[in-house]
Each structure stands twice: as structure tokens, then as C-alpha cells.
Amino acid sequence: MFDPTAFENLKIVIEGAVYDRDFSGEILVTDRNDIINLAKLERRFEISFVDKVNRGKKITAIWVLEAKLENLAAELLPATLSEKTAGCHVAVKFELEHPNxxxxxKDIKKALFEIWGDSRNIDQLIQMVPFENQTKIKNVVTIKFNRLIYEDQIDDLTTMVDFMIKSLRDLSKIIK
Known part of the structure; x- marks a missing residue:
């Protein structure tokens, strides 16, 4: 019988947590990607959503779950690799538009550190067309957790939705 990998189990929990909030009317799921990279033997799952209250603010939350070859191999071939690598990488992204x-x-970084803790890496990458006179830029904010997530931390994933919704609401106050 097929035994699902940690990636599959974590993905199901993430989907369930996000879709429960979608069905309750708090958020609206806007995109979902389930990608298998055959060249590198990696899995990637992304689910995107917006806050229904502040839908007009153009702020999207994206939850990213990844398992690389070494993570999958450690789980499927435990005799050859350490079980410490049999987990997944999790990242949270926010895409938003605001004045440059x-x-x-600074306000975005401060607000996210207050929600997620200052031990996280928070990167901001802006996108703009340099030869156009733009009043707003696109900012892709990524929160990295600097460690693998394992199946025994599944309960932590469901609480992450609360943090993501709070982040969406706090970011909407910053960009007005």
C-alpha cells in the first residue's frame, strides 16, 4: 500500500486549514499550484489567498511548501540518509503594491517581525519598470523559517493561517 510522504501529509493539512477559512468567508483562495519538477525531483505546493475584508488593497498571501530530492530520499530511503532531513521547507510570501x-x-518589516518573531528572515524584493513613471511598485515579501518542518509539527501549520490573516490585515493598514 502507498504510504504518503511528509510532503503529502503537510500539504493536505495546509490545504484544509486554508480552505476552512475560505469556506467560513474570512479569506478568498485565488490560486493554487502543485508542481513536480522532474529534472530536479522536487515538489512544490503554493496556495494563494486574499483577505475578504481588504480585497481591494491588492495584497496576496502565498503559502509555499517544498520538498527537495534530499528531503524525499531521506524519508523514502531512511537507511541511506539521516531522518533529520526528512521534512519540508515552508515559506510565507506577501505580494503587495505600494508607493516606493x-x-x-521599514513599517512592513517591523509589522511582520512583531507577528512572526525576529528570528525569521524577512526579505523584500521590489519589481518595477524603470523607464515608466510609476506611482506604485510591487513588493514581494518573503518570510523564511530557516529550518525544516516535520510531520510532528503539523498542528503548527494550522495556526500559521491566523498569522497570515493578521499579516494581511496589518499590511493593509500600512499601505492604506
């Missing part, structure tokens, strides 16, 4: 003002970048 340094104070906004």
Missing part, C-alpha cells in the same frame, strides 16, 4: 517609500518598507 523607504518608510513603508
Amino acid at each position: 517609500e523607504f518608510s513603508i518598507f
